[in-house]
Amino acid sequence: MQNAGLVSLALNWRYLAFDVNPGNLRDAINGAKAMNFIGLNLTVPHKLLAVDMVDALDESALKWGAVNTIRFEGRDSTGAWQPMREFGEPSSEIRAHGFNTDADAIVQALQEDLGAQLAGARVLLLGAGGAGRTAALRLASEKVKELFLINRTPAKAEAIGREIQEHWPAIKVTLDYPTEPVDLVLNATSAGLREGDPLPFDLSRFSLERAASVYDMIYRPAETPLLKRAKAAGCRAANGLGMLLYQGAKALELWTGQKAPLQIMRSALERNVYGT
Numbered sequence: 001m002q003n004a005g006l007v008s009l010a011l012n013w014r015y016l017a018f019d020v021n022p023g024n025l026r027d028a029i030n031g032a033k034a035m036n037f038i039g040l041n042l043t044v045p046h047k048l049l050a051v052d053m054v055d056a057l058d059e060s061a062l063k064w065g066a067v068n069t070i071r072f073e074g075r076d077s078t079g080a081w082q083p084m085r086e087f088g089e090p091s092s093e094i095r096a097h098g099f100n101t102d103a104d105a106i107v108q109a110l111q112e113d114l115g116a117q118l119a120g121a122r123v124l125l126l127g128a129g130g131a132g133r134t135a136a137l138r139l140a141s142e143k144v145k146e147l148f149l150i151n152r153t154p155a156k157a158e159a160i161g162r163e164i165q166e167h168w169p170a171i172k173v174t175l176d177y178p179t180e181p182v183d184l185v186l187n188a189t190s191a192g193l194r195e196g197d198p199l200p201f202d203l204s205r206f207s208l209e210r211a212a213s214v215y216d217m218i219y220r221p222a223e224t225p226l227l228k229r230a231k232a233a234g235c236r237a238a239n240g241l242g243m244l245l246y247q248g249a250k251a252l253e254l255w256t257g258q259k260a261p262l263q264i265m266r267s268a269l270e271r272n273v274y275g276t
């Protein structure tokens with residue numbers, strides 16, 4: 001996805017994947033900085049650790065408490081920090097600037113792939129891991145009306161519920177299944193990733209007939225058992241590929257300062273993920 005984007009923008013850059021032991025993350029970030037990298041993406045479990053390892057935090061990273069994108073920046077002759085793309089020669093002073101592009105990608109995917117209207121919506125959110133927490137807080141910031149939080153380990157959903165009540169007291173948080181119809185069911189669990197996984201919710205407690213739309217953050221397999229049932233129940237349904245695409249596109253824009261070629265990136269992603 002990123003390399004297809006870079007080619008399309010005629011940039012002689014490469015996007016590479018590195019496996020980094022969490023214990024070496026600080027060295028890895030400093031190493032990339034010393035080698036004049038343009039930037040980095042980070043995934044689990046590095047997103048939380050990196051918050052304390054970058055030199056500056058963008059508001060997005062501060063707000064959502066996680067860094068999934070780093071932009072390296074050098075000091076220009078006026079003393080201002082500029083993205084590395086602005087420098088022909090290696091800059092003598094470089095900082096790592098941390099951003100979060102995940103949270104906005106969730107909202108963008110829900111709006112673009114499902115046509116979701118989040119303000120005033122009633123949402124059943126399944127999962128309270130890293131992605132579930134970010135989704136819950138981001139949905140709250142969109143002023144959803146009511147959030148039903150369900151997680152296999154209830155204490156984690158309770159903690160997120162408390163966090164939402166603290167910052168968005170007007171939002172009703174229920175740590176149980178809805179009894180009335182909901183606008184959206186959002187799966188942020190990993191149940192469905194592997195064949196034979198259980199459904200991410202208790203079928204005896206909630207029927208998908210009562211949901212207008214279902215979004216599954218999982219994108220491989222393309223159709224999880226949840227999405228299959230959602231389609232059979234007549235819900236609008238989408239998988240998590242859009243979320244992956246939009247967080248990557250925003251990162252590319254932060255590094256390049258140019259608009260991401262979304263369609264080219266989406267095609268590359270589909271080719272790589274689904275072989276289509």
Ligand code: NAP
Binds near residue numbers: 130189197198219
């Ligand atoms: P995580 O922090 O490990 O959280 C995993 C969540 O799944 C927890 O709520 C966990 O419940 C729940 N879970 C795991 N197995 C389960 C099962 N058999 N039944 C019910 N619940 C189960 O992972 P994460 O980073 O939040 O990611 C969650 C999902 O979102 C993954 O499928 C991941 O692939 C997807 N994701 C997609 C994107 C995207 O771009 N599309 C981005 C991020 C994440 P407990 O708390 O009880 O363990």
